[in-house]
Amino acid sequence: MDRLEGHTAIVTGAANGIGRAVAIRFAAEGAHVVLADITEEPRGGGETTTEAIHAVGGSAEFLTTDVSSWDDIRALVTLAAARTGRLDVIVNNAAIGAGGRLTETSLADWDLTMSVNLRGVFMGCKAAMAQMLTQEKRGEVRGRIVNISSQHGMISSPDHLAYGVSKAGVVYMTRQIAADYARDGIVCNAVAPGKIMTGMGGHEPSDERLAYARARTPWPRLGQAADVASAVLFLASPEATYITGENLMVDGGWMAS
Template structure:
Protein backbone atom coordinates (compact mmCIF):
# COMPACT_ATOMS: atom_id res chain seq x y z
CA UNK A 1 0.00 0.00 0.00
CA UNK A 2 1.29 3.46 -0.92
CA UNK A 3 2.09 5.56 2.12
CA UNK A 4 1.37 9.08 0.91
CA UNK A 5 2.63 10.67 4.14
CA UNK A 6 5.95 8.83 4.39
CA UNK A 7 8.64 11.12 5.71
CA UNK A 8 6.19 13.68 7.12
CA UNK A 9 6.04 14.56 10.82
CA UNK A 10 2.57 15.16 12.26
CA UNK A 11 1.31 16.50 15.58
CA UNK A 12 -2.18 15.59 16.79
CA UNK A 13 -3.45 17.42 19.86
CA UNK A 14 -6.07 15.93 22.14
CA UNK A 15 -4.83 12.48 21.13
CA UNK A 16 -5.47 10.58 24.37
CA UNK A 17 -8.64 9.02 22.95
CA UNK A 18 -11.62 9.53 20.67
CA UNK A 19 -11.06 11.28 17.37
CA UNK A 20 -7.55 12.43 18.23
CA UNK A 21 -6.29 8.92 18.83
CA UNK A 22 -8.01 7.74 15.67
CA UNK A 23 -6.46 10.53 13.60
CA UNK A 24 -3.00 9.69 14.92
CA UNK A 25 -3.44 6.01 14.01
CA UNK A 26 -4.60 6.86 10.48
CA UNK A 27 -1.75 9.27 9.84
CA UNK A 28 0.75 6.70 11.11
CA UNK A 29 -0.78 4.03 8.87
CA UNK A 30 -0.12 6.35 5.92
CA UNK A 31 3.54 6.57 6.86
CA UNK A 32 3.67 9.74 8.94
CA UNK A 33 5.74 9.93 12.09
CA UNK A 34 3.20 11.07 14.66
CA UNK A 35 3.49 13.04 17.89
CA UNK A 36 0.47 12.42 20.10
CA UNK A 37 -0.17 15.20 22.61
CA UNK A 38 -2.67 15.56 25.44
CA UNK A 39 -2.82 16.40 29.12
CA UNK A 40 -3.19 12.73 30.08
CA UNK A 41 0.30 11.57 29.18
CA UNK A 42 -0.22 7.96 30.29
CA UNK A 43 -3.05 7.60 27.81
CA UNK A 44 -1.16 9.10 24.88
CA UNK A 45 1.83 6.91 25.72
CA UNK A 46 -0.42 3.86 25.47
CA UNK A 47 -1.72 5.08 22.10
CA UNK A 48 1.80 5.76 20.88
CA UNK A 49 2.94 2.30 21.97
CA UNK A 50 0.07 0.74 20.00
CA UNK A 51 1.19 2.63 16.89
CA UNK A 52 4.78 1.48 17.38
CA UNK A 53 3.61 -2.10 17.91
CA UNK A 54 1.83 -1.90 14.55
CA UNK A 55 5.06 -0.84 12.87
CA UNK A 56 4.56 2.91 12.94
CA UNK A 57 6.60 5.72 14.45
CA UNK A 58 5.12 7.70 17.33
CA UNK A 59 6.05 9.97 20.21
CA UNK A 60 3.86 10.74 23.22
CA UNK A 61 4.08 14.05 25.03
CA UNK A 62 2.18 16.02 27.62
CA UNK A 63 0.57 19.21 26.34
CA UNK A 64 -2.17 21.50 27.59
CA UNK A 65 -3.03 23.73 24.62
CA UNK A 66 -4.63 26.23 27.01
CA UNK A 67 -1.14 26.92 28.42
CA UNK A 68 0.63 29.25 25.96
CA UNK A 69 3.98 28.59 27.63
CA UNK A 70 3.79 24.85 26.89
CA UNK A 71 3.33 24.89 23.12
CA UNK A 72 6.78 26.06 22.03
CA UNK A 73 8.69 23.55 24.19
CA UNK A 74 6.45 20.72 22.98
CA UNK A 75 7.22 21.56 19.35
CA UNK A 76 10.92 21.94 20.22
CA UNK A 77 10.88 18.34 21.43
CA UNK A 78 9.03 17.13 18.34
CA UNK A 79 11.57 18.76 16.04
CA UNK A 80 14.52 17.50 18.06
CA UNK A 81 13.32 13.89 18.23
CA UNK A 82 11.29 13.47 15.04
CA UNK A 83 12.24 16.21 12.59
CA UNK A 84 10.54 19.26 11.04
CA UNK A 85 6.81 19.46 11.60
CA UNK A 86 4.73 19.18 8.41
CA UNK A 87 1.20 18.40 9.63
CA UNK A 88 -0.75 19.79 12.57
CA UNK A 89 -4.15 18.40 13.51
CA UNK A 90 -5.70 20.84 15.98
CA UNK A 91 -8.07 18.38 17.64
CA UNK A 92 -7.96 19.26 21.36
CA UNK A 93 -11.28 20.60 22.57
CA UNK A 94 -13.80 20.74 25.40
CA UNK A 95 -17.59 20.68 25.42
CA UNK A 96 -18.57 23.97 27.01
CA UNK A 97 -22.03 22.84 28.08
CA UNK A 98 -24.44 25.14 29.85
CA UNK A 99 -27.43 27.35 29.17
CA UNK A 100 -26.62 31.00 28.54
CA UNK A 101 -28.20 32.06 31.85
CA UNK A 102 -26.39 29.38 33.82
CA UNK A 103 -22.87 28.89 32.45
CA UNK A 104 -20.16 30.45 34.58
CA UNK A 105 -17.69 32.96 33.19
CA UNK A 106 -14.91 30.55 34.15
CA UNK A 107 -16.44 27.71 32.11
CA UNK A 108 -17.05 30.04 29.16
CA UNK A 109 -13.44 31.23 29.26
CA UNK A 110 -12.12 27.67 29.54
CA UNK A 111 -14.04 26.66 26.43
CA UNK A 112 -12.52 29.52 24.45
CA UNK A 113 -9.07 29.02 25.96
CA UNK A 114 -8.94 25.45 24.67
CA UNK A 115 -11.16 25.51 21.58
CA UNK A 116 -10.06 28.84 20.10
CA UNK A 117 -6.93 30.23 21.74
CA UNK A 118 -5.32 26.79 21.82
CA UNK A 119 -6.05 26.28 18.12
CA UNK A 120 -4.66 29.71 17.28
CA UNK A 121 -1.49 29.36 19.33
CA UNK A 122 -0.70 25.86 18.05
CA UNK A 123 -1.36 26.91 14.45
CA UNK A 124 0.80 30.03 14.74
CA UNK A 125 3.71 28.21 16.34
CA UNK A 126 3.49 25.41 13.79
CA UNK A 127 3.33 27.86 10.88
CA UNK A 128 6.43 29.69 12.06
CA UNK A 129 8.34 26.43 12.18
CA UNK A 130 6.99 25.17 8.86
CA UNK A 131 8.24 28.36 7.19
CA UNK A 132 11.60 28.30 8.96
CA UNK A 133 12.32 24.64 8.17
CA UNK A 134 11.49 24.80 4.46
CA UNK A 135 8.49 22.47 4.81
CA UNK A 136 6.16 25.27 3.68
CA UNK A 137 8.35 26.22 0.74
CA UNK A 138 8.23 22.59 -0.44
CA UNK A 139 4.43 22.75 -0.40
CA UNK A 140 4.08 20.14 2.35
CA UNK A 141 2.74 22.29 5.22
CA UNK A 142 -0.73 21.29 6.40
CA UNK A 143 -2.84 22.58 9.29
CA UNK A 144 -6.17 20.83 9.90
CA UNK A 145 -8.49 22.31 12.51
CA UNK A 146 -11.27 20.15 13.91
CA UNK A 147 -14.42 22.24 14.08
CA UNK A 148 -18.00 20.88 14.23
CA UNK A 149 -21.38 21.03 12.56
CA UNK A 150 -22.06 23.50 15.36
CA UNK A 151 -19.73 25.85 13.53
CA UNK A 152 -22.89 26.53 11.52
CA UNK A 153 -25.78 25.00 13.49
CA UNK A 154 -26.97 26.48 16.82
CA UNK A 155 -27.75 24.14 19.70
CA UNK A 156 -29.41 25.18 22.94
CA UNK A 157 -27.27 24.54 25.99
CA UNK A 158 -24.08 24.65 23.92
CA UNK A 159 -23.67 28.39 23.43
CA UNK A 160 -20.00 28.46 24.43
CA UNK A 161 -19.20 25.41 22.33
CA UNK A 162 -21.08 26.64 19.24
CA UNK A 163 -19.52 30.09 19.47
CA UNK A 164 -16.04 28.62 19.90
CA UNK A 165 -16.41 26.35 16.88
CA UNK A 166 -17.79 29.20 14.77
CA UNK A 167 -14.64 31.10 15.75
CA UNK A 168 -12.50 28.14 14.66
CA UNK A 169 -14.23 28.16 11.29
CA UNK A 170 -13.52 31.83 10.64
CA UNK A 171 -10.02 31.56 12.08
CA UNK A 172 -9.33 28.76 9.60
CA UNK A 173 -10.26 31.03 6.71
CA UNK A 174 -8.25 33.99 8.02
CA UNK A 175 -5.11 31.91 8.59
CA UNK A 176 -5.49 30.33 5.16
CA UNK A 177 -5.61 33.80 3.62
CA UNK A 178 -2.64 35.11 5.59
CA UNK A 179 -0.50 32.04 4.89
CA UNK A 180 -1.52 31.44 1.28
CA UNK A 181 1.69 32.94 -0.14
CA UNK A 182 3.96 30.83 2.11
CA UNK A 183 1.99 27.78 0.87
CA UNK A 184 0.63 26.59 4.21
CA UNK A 185 -2.71 24.88 3.61
CA UNK A 186 -5.14 25.60 6.45
CA UNK A 187 -8.45 23.76 6.41
CA UNK A 188 -11.06 22.45 8.83
CA UNK A 189 -13.15 19.32 9.20
CA UNK A 190 -16.62 19.87 10.69
CA UNK A 191 -17.82 16.50 12.02
CA UNK A 192 -21.32 15.68 13.10
CA UNK A 193 -22.15 13.48 16.06
CA UNK A 194 -19.81 10.49 16.21
CA UNK A 195 -19.99 7.79 18.84
CA UNK A 196 -17.11 8.11 21.30
CA UNK A 197 -16.52 7.20 24.92
CA UNK A 198 -17.63 10.72 25.86
CA UNK A 199 -21.12 10.54 24.38
CA UNK A 200 -21.89 6.80 24.31
CA UNK A 201 -23.76 6.88 27.63
CA UNK A 202 -25.86 9.88 26.56
CA UNK A 203 -27.07 8.21 23.38
CA UNK A 204 -28.29 5.24 25.42
CA UNK A 205 -30.61 7.48 27.44
CA UNK A 206 -34.16 8.40 26.50
CA UNK A 207 -33.05 11.94 25.60
CA UNK A 208 -30.16 10.62 23.53
CA UNK A 209 -32.39 8.19 21.67
CA UNK A 210 -34.81 11.02 20.90
CA UNK A 211 -31.97 13.09 19.49
CA UNK A 212 -30.75 10.13 17.46
CA UNK A 213 -34.19 9.58 15.93
CA UNK A 214 -34.16 13.21 14.83
CA UNK A 215 -31.18 12.58 12.54
CA UNK A 216 -32.17 11.86 8.92
CA UNK A 217 -30.43 8.46 9.00
CA UNK A 218 -31.19 7.80 12.67
CA UNK A 219 -27.64 6.83 13.49
CA UNK A 220 -24.31 8.19 14.64
CA UNK A 221 -21.42 8.58 12.26
CA UNK A 222 -18.16 6.71 12.83
CA UNK A 223 -14.65 8.06 13.25
CA UNK A 224 -13.58 6.25 10.09
CA UNK A 225 -16.06 8.36 8.12
CA UNK A 226 -13.59 11.25 8.53
CA UNK A 227 -10.59 9.34 7.18
CA UNK A 228 -10.87 10.34 3.53
CA UNK A 229 -11.06 14.05 4.34
CA UNK A 230 -8.28 13.82 6.92
CA UNK A 231 -5.85 12.11 4.55
CA UNK A 232 -6.76 14.36 1.65
CA UNK A 233 -6.13 17.51 3.68
CA UNK A 234 -2.92 16.13 5.22
CA UNK A 235 -1.34 14.98 2.00
CA UNK A 236 -0.41 15.96 -1.56
CA UNK A 237 -4.07 16.21 -2.62
CA UNK A 238 -4.40 19.42 -0.59
CA UNK A 239 -1.97 21.29 -2.82
CA UNK A 240 -4.79 23.55 -4.04
CA UNK A 241 -7.13 23.25 -1.05
CA UNK A 242 -6.93 25.95 1.61
CA UNK A 243 -9.50 27.92 3.60
CA UNK A 244 -12.03 25.11 3.15
CA UNK A 245 -14.44 23.81 5.81
CA UNK A 246 -15.59 20.27 5.07
CA UNK A 247 -18.79 19.11 6.77
CA UNK A 248 -19.00 15.36 7.39
CA UNK A 249 -22.12 14.64 9.41
CA UNK A 250 -24.08 11.83 7.74
CA UNK A 251 -26.73 14.40 6.88
CA UNK A 252 -27.36 15.28 10.54
CA UNK A 253 -27.51 19.02 9.84
CA UNK A 254 -30.06 18.70 7.06
CA UNK A 255 -33.42 20.34 7.85
Protein backbone atom coordinates in the same frame (compact mmCIF):
# COMPACT_ATOMS: atom_id res chain seq x y z
CA MET B 1 -0.30 3.44 0.59
CA ASP B 2 2.18 5.60 2.49
CA ARG B 3 0.66 8.99 1.87
CA LEU B 4 2.53 10.60 4.77
CA GLU B 5 5.87 8.82 4.41
CA GLY B 6 8.63 10.97 5.92
CA HIS B 7 6.15 13.46 7.36
CA THR B 8 6.02 14.63 10.98
CA ALA B 9 2.56 15.37 12.34
CA ILE B 10 1.23 16.65 15.66
CA VAL B 11 -2.20 15.52 16.81
CA THR B 12 -3.67 17.16 19.93
CA GLY B 13 -6.21 15.36 22.07
CA ALA B 14 -4.72 12.11 20.80
CA ALA B 15 -5.44 9.87 23.80
CA ASN B 16 -9.09 9.29 22.89
CA GLY B 17 -11.75 9.44 20.24
CA ILE B 18 -11.14 11.30 17.01
CA GLY B 19 -7.58 12.37 17.88
CA ARG B 20 -6.60 8.78 18.58
CA ALA B 21 -8.13 7.58 15.29
CA VAL B 22 -6.36 10.34 13.35
CA ALA B 23 -3.00 9.55 14.97
CA ILE B 24 -3.33 5.82 14.26
CA ARG B 25 -4.33 6.52 10.65
CA PHE B 26 -1.46 8.95 10.11
CA ALA B 27 1.06 6.46 11.51
CA ALA B 28 -0.34 3.74 9.25
CA GLU B 29 0.34 6.09 6.34
CA GLY B 30 4.00 6.41 7.31
CA ALA B 31 4.02 9.58 9.44
CA HIS B 32 5.94 10.07 12.66
CA VAL B 33 3.16 11.25 14.96
CA VAL B 34 3.66 13.42 18.02
CA LEU B 35 0.74 12.77 20.33
CA ALA B 36 -0.32 15.57 22.64
CA ASP B 37 -2.86 15.30 25.44
CA ILE B 38 -3.30 16.13 29.10
CA THR B 39 -3.24 12.39 29.80
CA GLU B 40 -1.83 9.43 27.91
CA GLU B 41 -4.28 6.95 29.42
CA PRO B 42 -7.31 6.23 27.27
CA ARG B 43 -10.60 6.88 29.00
CA GLY B 44 -11.78 3.28 29.00
CA GLY B 45 -8.36 1.79 29.83
CA GLY B 46 -6.38 -0.48 27.51
CA GLU B 47 -3.39 0.34 25.36
CA THR B 48 -2.37 3.92 24.85
CA THR B 49 -2.36 5.44 21.38
CA THR B 50 1.45 5.26 21.40
CA GLU B 51 1.31 1.55 22.23
CA ALA B 52 -1.32 0.91 19.56
CA ILE B 53 0.88 2.59 16.94
CA HIS B 54 4.08 0.87 18.05
CA ALA B 55 2.34 -2.53 18.11
CA VAL B 56 1.91 -2.39 14.34
CA GLY B 57 5.36 -0.97 13.63
CA GLY B 58 4.38 2.69 13.43
CA SER B 59 6.29 5.67 14.74
CA ALA B 60 4.90 7.87 17.53
CA GLU B 61 5.85 9.64 20.74
CA PHE B 62 3.71 11.24 23.43
CA LEU B 63 4.15 14.57 25.18
CA THR B 64 1.95 15.63 28.07
CA THR B 65 0.46 18.85 26.75
CA ASP B 66 -2.25 21.19 27.89
CA VAL B 67 -3.22 23.03 24.71
CA SER B 68 -4.31 26.05 26.75
CA SER B 69 -0.68 26.57 27.83
CA TRP B 70 1.61 28.51 25.50
CA ASP B 71 4.68 26.96 27.12
CA ASP B 72 3.29 23.46 26.49
CA ILE B 73 2.43 24.26 22.88
CA ARG B 74 5.87 25.68 22.18
CA ALA B 75 7.53 22.63 23.75
CA LEU B 76 5.32 20.40 21.61
CA VAL B 77 6.26 22.07 18.34
CA THR B 78 9.94 22.12 19.33
CA LEU B 79 9.86 18.39 20.05
CA ALA B 80 8.10 17.61 16.78
CA ALA B 81 10.52 19.66 14.70
CA ALA B 82 13.62 18.32 16.47
CA ARG B 83 13.46 15.01 14.64
CA THR B 84 13.71 16.10 11.02
CA GLY B 85 13.77 19.88 11.25
CA ARG B 86 10.22 19.91 9.89
CA LEU B 87 6.65 19.96 11.10
CA ASP B 88 4.52 18.94 8.13
CA VAL B 89 1.08 18.76 9.73
CA ILE B 90 -0.67 19.89 12.91
CA VAL B 91 -4.15 18.65 13.77
CA ASN B 92 -5.72 20.89 16.41
CA ASN B 93 -8.31 18.47 17.75
CA ALA B 94 -8.41 18.78 21.58
CA ALA B 95 -11.62 20.32 22.85
CA ILE B 96 -13.99 20.32 25.79
CA GLY B 97 -17.49 21.57 26.47
CA ALA B 98 -18.48 23.41 29.65
CA GLY B 99 -21.69 25.18 30.63
CA GLY B 100 -25.13 25.12 29.09
CA ARG B 101 -27.43 27.73 27.60
CA LEU B 102 -26.57 31.38 28.15
CA THR B 103 -28.10 31.58 31.62
CA GLU B 104 -26.48 28.30 32.70
CA THR B 105 -23.01 29.23 31.47
CA SER B 106 -20.82 30.64 34.21
CA LEU B 107 -17.92 32.94 33.48
CA ALA B 108 -15.64 30.07 34.49
CA ASP B 109 -17.38 27.73 32.00
CA TRP B 110 -16.94 30.31 29.25
CA ASP B 111 -13.27 30.96 30.02
CA LEU B 112 -12.43 27.27 30.33
CA THR B 113 -14.10 26.38 27.03
CA MET B 114 -12.45 29.25 25.19
CA SER B 115 -9.03 28.55 26.70
CA VAL B 116 -8.96 25.02 25.27
CA ASN B 117 -11.16 25.19 22.16
CA LEU B 118 -10.26 28.61 20.80
CA ARG B 119 -7.08 29.86 22.49
CA GLY B 120 -5.66 26.33 22.21
CA VAL B 121 -6.30 26.20 18.46
CA PHE B 122 -4.98 29.75 18.03
CA MET B 123 -1.76 28.86 19.84
CA GLY B 124 -1.41 25.54 18.02
CA CYS B 125 -1.73 27.34 14.68
CA LYS B 126 0.60 30.14 15.77
CA ALA B 127 3.42 27.93 17.03
CA ALA B 128 3.13 25.51 14.10
CA MET B 129 3.09 28.38 11.62
CA ALA B 130 6.30 29.85 13.07
CA GLN B 131 8.02 26.52 12.42
CA MET B 132 6.41 25.85 9.03
CA LEU B 133 7.42 29.21 7.60
CA THR B 134 11.08 28.27 8.15
CA GLN B 135 10.77 25.07 6.08
CA GLU B 136 11.35 24.34 2.43
CA LYS B 137 8.25 23.40 0.47
CA ARG B 138 7.33 19.82 -0.35
CA GLY B 139 5.90 20.30 -3.81
CA GLU B 140 3.84 23.46 -3.42
CA VAL B 141 3.25 23.16 0.31
CA ARG B 142 5.35 24.23 3.29
CA GLY B 143 2.98 22.94 5.95
CA ARG B 144 -0.59 21.92 6.63
CA ILE B 145 -3.01 22.77 9.42
CA VAL B 146 -6.22 20.83 10.05
CA ASN B 147 -8.47 22.23 12.76
CA ILE B 148 -11.35 20.17 14.12
CA SER B 149 -14.49 22.27 14.22
CA SER B 150 -18.07 21.00 14.44
CA GLN B 151 -21.40 21.36 12.75
CA HIS B 152 -22.18 23.21 15.97
CA GLY B 153 -19.94 26.03 14.86
CA MET B 154 -22.47 26.74 12.12
CA ILE B 155 -25.86 26.02 13.67
CA SER B 156 -27.05 26.20 17.26
CA SER B 157 -25.60 23.69 19.67
CA PRO B 158 -28.46 22.77 21.99
CA ASP B 159 -27.49 23.63 25.58
CA HIS B 160 -23.84 24.33 24.68
CA LEU B 161 -23.43 28.03 24.04
CA ALA B 162 -19.70 28.36 24.77
CA TYR B 163 -18.83 25.23 22.80
CA GLY B 164 -20.73 26.39 19.73
CA VAL B 165 -19.21 29.86 19.87
CA SER B 166 -15.72 28.38 20.19
CA LYS B 167 -16.28 26.18 17.16
CA ALA B 168 -17.61 29.09 15.10
CA GLY B 169 -14.37 30.83 16.00
CA VAL B 170 -12.36 27.86 14.79
CA VAL B 171 -14.15 27.95 11.42
CA TYR B 172 -13.42 31.66 11.04
CA MET B 173 -9.80 31.31 12.20
CA THR B 174 -9.25 28.56 9.65
CA ARG B 175 -10.44 30.76 6.78
CA GLN B 176 -8.42 33.76 7.91
CA ILE B 177 -5.19 31.78 8.29
CA ALA B 178 -5.75 30.10 4.93
CA ALA B 179 -6.13 33.45 3.21
CA ASP B 180 -3.28 35.16 5.06
CA TYR B 181 -0.72 32.40 4.43
CA ALA B 182 -1.66 30.89 1.06
CA ARG B 183 1.18 32.77 -0.64
CA ASP B 184 3.58 31.23 1.88
CA GLY B 185 2.53 27.73 0.85
CA ILE B 186 0.50 26.96 3.96
CA VAL B 187 -2.66 24.91 3.53
CA CYS B 188 -5.17 25.42 6.36
CA ASN B 189 -8.50 23.62 6.56
CA ALA B 190 -11.03 22.43 9.11
CA VAL B 191 -13.01 19.23 9.45
CA ALA B 192 -16.45 19.53 11.02
CA PRO B 193 -17.68 16.27 12.54
CA GLY B 194 -21.38 15.70 13.04
CA LYS B 195 -22.40 13.20 15.71
CA ILE B 196 -19.46 10.87 16.27
CA MET B 197 -19.71 8.04 18.79
CA THR B 198 -16.64 8.77 20.90
CA GLY B 199 -18.12 9.42 24.34
CA MET B 200 -16.69 12.93 24.06
CA GLY B 201 -15.54 14.38 27.35
CA GLY B 202 -16.12 11.04 29.06
CA HIS B 203 -19.89 11.32 28.99
CA GLU B 204 -21.98 8.83 27.08
CA PRO B 205 -24.70 10.83 25.34
CA SER B 206 -28.14 10.65 26.93
CA ASP B 207 -30.92 8.78 25.13
CA GLU B 208 -32.48 12.15 24.40
CA ARG B 209 -29.35 13.53 22.73
CA LEU B 210 -28.83 10.34 20.76
CA ALA B 211 -32.41 10.50 19.53
CA TYR B 212 -31.85 14.15 18.53
CA ALA B 213 -28.66 13.24 16.64
CA ARG B 214 -30.35 10.34 14.85
CA ALA B 215 -33.28 12.53 13.89
CA ARG B 216 -30.92 15.16 12.47
CA THR B 217 -28.63 12.71 10.59
CA PRO B 218 -29.93 11.47 7.23
CA TRP B 219 -27.26 8.74 6.95
CA PRO B 220 -28.63 5.54 8.54
CA ARG B 221 -25.99 5.40 11.28
CA LEU B 222 -24.08 7.87 13.44
CA GLY B 223 -20.41 8.58 12.82
CA GLN B 224 -17.30 6.76 13.97
CA ALA B 225 -13.93 8.33 14.72
CA ALA B 226 -12.52 6.58 11.65
CA ASP B 227 -14.95 8.51 9.42
CA VAL B 228 -13.38 11.75 10.61
CA ALA B 229 -9.83 10.38 10.40
CA SER B 230 -10.29 9.67 6.68
CA ALA B 231 -11.22 13.29 5.99
CA VAL B 232 -8.36 14.62 8.13
CA LEU B 233 -5.92 12.35 6.31
CA PHE B 234 -7.10 13.65 2.95
CA LEU B 235 -6.58 17.28 3.97
CA ALA B 236 -3.20 16.44 5.55
CA SER B 237 -1.91 14.61 2.50
CA PRO B 238 -0.37 15.85 -0.74
CA GLU B 239 -3.63 14.91 -2.50
CA ALA B 240 -5.23 18.10 -1.15
CA THR B 241 -3.31 21.20 -2.22
CA TYR B 242 -5.58 23.63 -4.09
CA ILE B 243 -8.06 23.26 -1.20
CA THR B 244 -7.59 25.77 1.59
CA GLY B 245 -9.90 27.62 3.97
CA GLU B 246 -12.43 24.79 3.65
CA ASN B 247 -14.57 23.43 6.49
CA LEU B 248 -15.23 19.86 5.42
CA MET B 249 -18.28 18.37 7.04
CA VAL B 250 -18.22 14.73 8.09
CA ASP B 251 -21.74 14.63 9.41
CA GLY B 252 -23.78 12.03 7.53
CA GLY B 253 -25.66 14.87 5.85
CA TRP B 254 -26.71 16.69 9.06
CA MET B 255 -26.00 20.10 7.55
CA ALA B 256 -27.52 19.16 4.23
CA SER B 257 -30.94 18.36 5.62
